[in-house]
Amino acid sequence: MGLKKLVIELTDLCNLECEYCFQKSGISHLEFSLIQRLLKDAQQWGASKITFTGGEIALYPQLEQALGLAEVLGYRYAIVTNGWHFERILPFLNDTLPALNHIFFSLDSSSEKGHDIVRGRGSYARIANAVELCRSHNLPFSFLVVVNKRNLAEMEVLATLAAHMGARGIVFGHMLPTSKLLEEQLSLSYGDRRIAEAEAQRLAAVLDISVSFSASASNNAPICCEPLAGKTVSVDCRGRISLCCQLADYRGAATENDIVGDLNVTGFGQAYANFLALAVKQRTRRSHALSRGDVSATYPCDFCLTTLDKTAWRDQSAPISTMVEA
């Protein structure tokens, strides 16, 4: 136990409009003075790592200062990016090399056409260019892949491509649905999810790079992810602490039950205490659901979505029934 990492949503602004994105887009940037306070305060509670995410971090006007501050304070940081503006932010990364832990690029397909269908024309070329820059500057990078009906059959090709491109790894994750239509069109059935998870395991055994599945994978572990373990705290672009970066500003959500404190008015210590209380509550809820044989609790992220009212558009009388194979 103990705080290890902050996930900081620098902005909800994004240059792309990916079809399945769970993040409500907007024009809010996290106040830099709040980041200064947050980084210093969280360090007192044990935080030593940061993941900067968005929206798109490259659009955060004070990215250079935020990365510089992380380095000065002795944090190690990672970024999650769509890669479009990588050339522009590269100098900021090079200037903070001792602090740079990892770069995660989001990839949807091994083909230009397949990736650009999701992320817009020119996106694949931008990622390919970003990867070349990482290679020439010897920067560590991996890919994040949302697995869905479109790319399930591509997992092996994607992982092989990642290895070929010089990535350290590839992390697959199940798609978290934001509407009934997307769920019907893109979500994998439970059966196909198991196939995807098994495929990731198989690829991990045969490839030289790291191949893994995110916390969205099926499991019955009581503590199934870093947020619920109390180790990773997320801050949204308005300075509010959320149980998880996947839940904050969730598109189509009915409530903001994941928000446990606002750092504009609450100290970090109090917000972290509230966060731990919600993490314990959520763990307990899930343990009870698992012991009742509730299949949806096997997928921890789905369980959070349902129990924290993020998918109110679902027919509550038949929760996620479309996921079960006929």
Ligand SMILES: C[S@@+](CC[C@H](N)C(=O)[O-])C[C@H]1O[C@@H](n2cnc3c(N)ncnc32)[C@H](O)[C@@H]1O
């Ligand atoms: C919200 S994005 C922000 C960072 C950056 N804009 C990017 O796309 O990499 C963070 C990660 O969430 C993933 N993501 C977005 N919507 C998702 C969904 N509905 N289910 C699962 N992952 C999702 C993205 O693919 C990306 O890897």
Ligand code: SF4
């Ligand atoms: S997944 Fe990332 S790039 Fe795509 S719309 Fe969402 S925030 Fe933007």
Ligand code: SF4
């Ligand atoms: S959505 Fe819930 S289960 Fe998934 S990573 Fe976040 S806190 Fe953990």
